[in-house]
Amino acid sequence: MSNGALGAPHLPRSQPLAKPGIALVSARRQSLLRAGDSRIADQIFYYLMLACGASILALVVLIVYELITKSSLSWHAFGFKFFFASDWDPVNDKYGALPFVYGTIVSSFLSLLIAVPLAIGTAVFVTELSPRWLRTPLAFTTELLAAIPSVIYGLWAIFVLVPILRQYLQPWLTKYFGWTTLFEGPPYGIGMLAAGIILAIMILPIISSITREVMTAVSQQQREAVLALGATRWEMIRIGVLRNARAGILGGIILGLGRALGETMAVTMVIGNRPEIAKSLFAPGYTMASVIANEFSEATGDTYLSALVEVGLALFLVTIIVNSLAQVLVWSVTRGMPTRNG
Amino acid sequence: MDSKPKSLNLPHEISFYRRAVNSLVVGAAGLAVFLVLLPLGAIFAYLVYKGIGSVNWAFLTQTPKPVGEPGGGMANAIGGSVYILLIASAMGVPLGIGAGIFLSEYGRNHFGNFVRFTADVLNGVPSIIVGIVAYGLVVLTQGHFSALAGGVALAIMMIPTIARTTEAMLLLVPIQVREAAYGLGVSRWRTTLSITLRTATSGVITGVMLAFARVAGETAPLLFTAFGNQYWNWKANQPTAALSLQIFSYAISPFDEWHRQAWGGALILIILIVVSVTAVRVAAGRGMLRGAN
Numbered sequence: 309m310s311n312g313a314l315g316a317p318h319l320p321r322s323q324p325l326a327k328p329g330i331a332l333v334s335a336r337r338q339s340l341l342r343a344g345d346s347r348i349a350d351q352i353f354y355y356l357m358l359a360c361g362a363s364i365l366a367l368v369v370l371i372v373y374e375l376i377t378k379s380s381l382s383w384h385a386f387g388f389k390f391f392f393a394s395d396w397d398p399v400n401d402k403y404g405a406l407p408f409v410y411g412t413i414v415s416s417f418l419s420l421l422i423a424v425p426l427a428i429g430t431a432v433f434v435t436e437l438s439p440r441w442l443r444t445p446l447a448f449t450t451e452l453l454a455a456i457p458s459v460i461y462g463l464w465a466i467f468v469l470v471p472i473l474r475q476y477l478q479p480w481l482t483k484y485f486g487w488t489t490l491f492e493g494p495p496y497g498i499g500m501l502a503a504g505i506i507l508a509i510m511i512l513p514i515i516s517s518i519t520r521e522v523m524t525a526v527s528q529q530q531r532e533a534v535l536a537l538g539a540t541r542w543e544m545i546r547i548g549v550l551r552n553a554r555a556g557i558l559g560g561i562i563l564g565l566g567r568a569l570g571e572t573m574a575v576t577m578v579i580g581n582r583p584e585i586a587k588s589l590f591a592p593g594y595t596m597a598s599v600i601a602n603e604f605s606e607a608t609g610d611t612y613l614s615a616l617v618e619v620g621l622a623l624f625l626v627t628i629i630v631n632s633l634a635q636v637l638v639w640s641v642t643r644g645m646p647t648r649n650g
Numbered sequence: 651m652d653s654k655p656k657s658l659n660l661p662h663e664i665s666f667y668r669r670a671v672n673s674l675v676v677g678a679a680g681l682a683v684f685l686v687l688l689p690l691g692a693i694f695a696y697l698v699y700k701g702i703g704s705v706n707w708a709f710l711t712q713t714p715k716p717v718g719e720p721g722g723g724m725a726n727a728i729g730g731s732v733y734i735l736l737i738a739s740a741m742g743v744p745l746g747i748g749a750g751i752f753l754s755e756y757g758r759n760h761f762g763n764f765v766r767f768t769a770d771v772l773n774g775v776p777s778i779i780v781g782i783v784a785y786g787l788v789v790l791t792q793g794h795f796s797a798l799a800g801g802v803a804l805a806i807m808m809i810p811t812i813a814r815t816t817e818a819m820l821l822l823v824p825i826q827v828r829e830a831a832y833g834l835g836v837s838r839w840r841t842t843l844s845i846t847l848r849t850a851t852s853g854v855i856t857g858v859m860l861a862f863a864r865v866a867g868e869t870a871p872l873l874f875t876a877f878g879n880q881y882w883n884w885k886a887n888q889p890t891a892a893l894s895l896q897i898f899s900y901a902i903s904p905f906d907e908w909h910r911q912a913w914g915g916a917l918i919l920i921i922l923i924v925v926s927v928t929a930v931r932v933a934a935g936r937g938m939l940r941g942a943n
Contacts, residue, residue, distance in 0.1 A: 353839030360748025361765045374786040429682025457867020459894045460916045463901045464693050509689045540672040570776025572870040597778045605874040620782045631774035
């Protein structure tokens with residue numbers, strides 16, 4: 309078998325055949341064998357691939373290192389107070405990141421509030437209710453939402469969503485829900501609400517596809533057992549499917565949260581970019597990612613730049629924690645099945 | 651589910667309440683699908699409607715005109731995007747595929763798991779953070795914004811996606827294929843490259859294209875790396891225009907003419923993404939057939 313190849317790279321058997329197709333194979337096999345009997349080559353290849361794999365570790369270490377060293381100036385100047393002070397004043401070199409933290413949290417949770425019911429509804433429809441022929445096209449179409457670049461969402465939001473909010477939705481909300489004091493102030497269109505809605509549209513596909521994945525992972529017997537007890541279809545979905553998949557669905561939601569926290573461009577384009585903490589969802593706000601996007605390249609002064617990097621470091625740490633938690637949750641349901649985490 | 655409870659001929663009727671809740675939820679799920687598809691349809695329709703009007707020959711061949719002058723185009727931004735993406739691919743694709751090979755062929759151990767987890771972490775890092783890091787690495791060392799910095803930022807974003815999809819695709823290749831090659835006396839590295847990777851070519855390329863499509867429209871990491879440019883630039887160490895950057899700055903500008911061009915740019919960007927992904931998929935399909943013969 310292989311001992312022939314160890315010493316003699318040539319395979320005489322394949323030489324005399326004249327057919328071009330087979331000659332091609334033999335030439336190919338020859339080339340495979342000729343270059344392939346070196347242990348050193350194997351070792352080199354292994355270390356090369358190891359280096360590629362280790363480069364991923366190196367990149368994460370590099371990111372952490374860069375963020376920590378570049379933000380140390382601001383860290384030493386302001387300490388923990390940085391995240392609890394709300395004055396962002398580059399002119400006087402005083403920085404407090406609270407408005408950004410607030411904006412990021414509010415816009416992300418607002419988007420979850422809108423996206424989660426829709427995403428789960430879509431996933432339920434696609435996996436349990438829709439006719440078989442409709443499943444793949446529906447799944448594909450929701451995935452398409454994920455392929456649209458963030459900046460195009462922003463563009464659409466500025467010119468389509470914001471005018472709709474200004475003219476129709478916001479006056480309506482003030483009229484009927486004004487008493488909650490969440491919908492006060494002039495309807496600019498741009499502001500926290502617009503950011504929340506556009507974020508919801510953007511994180512829908514990821515939540516929906518993960519939910520679909522974990523629902524598919526629930527075994528068919530579970531469904532049949534519940535149906536056999538006389539359940540309606542919804543009861544079957546609730547008891548047989550959703551209850552078994554809830555950890556994974558929670559994971560999908562948290563993964564969506566991770567996306568929303570770090571999302572930059574679309575939010576920057578519609579949130580209004582004003583470092584203020586306002587109770588009304590109509591008021592303009594600012595998020596951690598947007599402040600970096602807007603001010604980083606114009607930041608003059610070391611402390612200013614350092615403060616922005618510190619905002620970045622905080623954002624990085626939060627998204628990592630959120631994403632890791634989500635991975636663990638999704639994994640607990642799909643266990644072993646490959647998940648899409650892109 | 652094919653069998654409805656109704657068809658079971660149960661001795662008792664399902665109560666009105668339960669039936670009502672069932673119909674309500676089914677209706678709500680259908681409504682959810684509609685509400686999800688609505689923005690998708692609206693975005694694409696509006697994009698084509700607004701974009702088609704602004705894309706013309708001048709748009710595709712000229713550089714931007716100063717404010718107030720009508721006309722001009724995004725040729726340099728289109729070129730710049732392609733240029734930055736090529737730089738990113740040149741760095742990100744080999745590294746990503748290499749990491750994928752490592753994970754699938756040598757990574758069935760604790761270290762492999764650790765790398766796998768790290769790749770997923772890196773995948774979830776917000777793109778704006780990657781921009782900060784590329785700024786620190788390249789822009790600060792070079793002294794100015796550059797196409798190279800933009801490429802590095804996008805490459806960092808490509809690597810984990812490519813690594814994980816390559817790994818998944820290589821794992822799909824049956825172990826027997828590798829054993830057959832070993833049996834013929836082919837060494838391990840040669841087997842990996844010429845047999846395993848080759849068999850999985852189509853899938854690996856699809857993964858690469860997914861990563862490519864993901865970063866092609868990225869704006870945040872380019873803001874302070876490639877920075878943008880009103881003119882042509884092919885020097886890797888100079889600021890370079892990019893389609894996404896141009897769309898962003900035009901969209902938030904107060905000029906109607908620029909808004910119009912932003913829609914044109916957005917349409918081109920979507921087409922660029924869709925065309926490149928489809929083209930490579932077709933090519934990969936053919937390549938796989940060749941490899942199988």
